[in-house]
Amino acid sequence: MTDLCVRLVPLFNTLSQENQIEIEDLVRKKIYQKGELVVDPSSDDNLIIVAYGGAKLYNLDENGHENITQILHTGDYAGEDWLFGKKNSNTYVEAIENSKICLLNRKDFLNLLEDQPxxxxxxxxxxxxxxxxxxxxxDLLSLPKIEDRLSEYLQEYAVKVGKKTFNLPLKMKDLALYLGTTPETLSRKFALLEKQGVLTRKLRKIILN
Incomplete structure (x- = not known):
């Protein structure tokens, strides 16, 4: 049971082991390399489950720039809107590290809901x-100061992983997009927070003080 993708998704936690195995039989598993697209607007409608690794969910503005809307970590999932018929016109999911992704097809999922209301x-x-x-x-983007956005993001991530020493889950470019700034500005704000004694940074390793 420990290797079942569906066990990582809270949506399926209330089901019996037998039912979880039935769902797992519908899941397609695939390894994606860092930087490889998992989903684009031409993809089939699937529920996406991150078995391990990480991915970013983003759309493109009129100039082709990425707007990151969600970061997926191990156990996270996305795509439930597509399962219920919403068309994906401008959403991409890209692996941010080598990852194992589980995909549950819309048709199979709807059949499942009929059996499991x-x-x-x-x-x-x-x-x-x-x-x-x-x-x-x-709420983060509403904070006027970039350093406040960065500090709040790091504090929330520390709570999520349960420790104050961790590696940044995103590249500087992606984190800058997520926080609504540029990599150059973000680097300066890291230096500012380090000078203020808020954190210690060693490349992607962060230690919150």
Whole structure:
């Protein structure tokens, strides 16, 4: 059971082991290399589960620049809107490290909901949780000072991983996009926070003081 992708998704936690195995039989697993696209607008409608590794979910503005809307870590998932018929017109998912991704097809998932109606309620609950997470990013971007956005992001990530020493989950370019700034400005703000004694940085290793 420890290797089941579906066990990583809160949506399926209330199901019996037998039902989880039934769902797992519908899942397609694939290894993606860092920088490889998992999803683009031409892809099939799938629920995406990160078995291990990480990915970024983003869209492109009119100038072709990335706007990161979500960072997926081990156990995170995305794509429930596509499962229920919303068309993907401008969303991309890209591996930010070598990752194992599990894909559950829309047709298979809808058939599953007919057999497991309680999943619909669970899905709504989890969607609300994800909306709260997206609201956190909006709140971050509302902070006028970049250093405050950066500090808040690092503090929240430290809580998520349960330790104050960790490696940045994103490249500087991607983190800058997530926080609404440039890599050059972000580097200066890291230096500022280090000077203020908020953190110690050694390349991608961060130690919060």
């Amino acid at each position: 309680m999943l619909s309620i669970k899905l709504i609950e989890q969607s609300m949780t994800k909306m709260q997470s997206m609201q956190k990013q909006i």
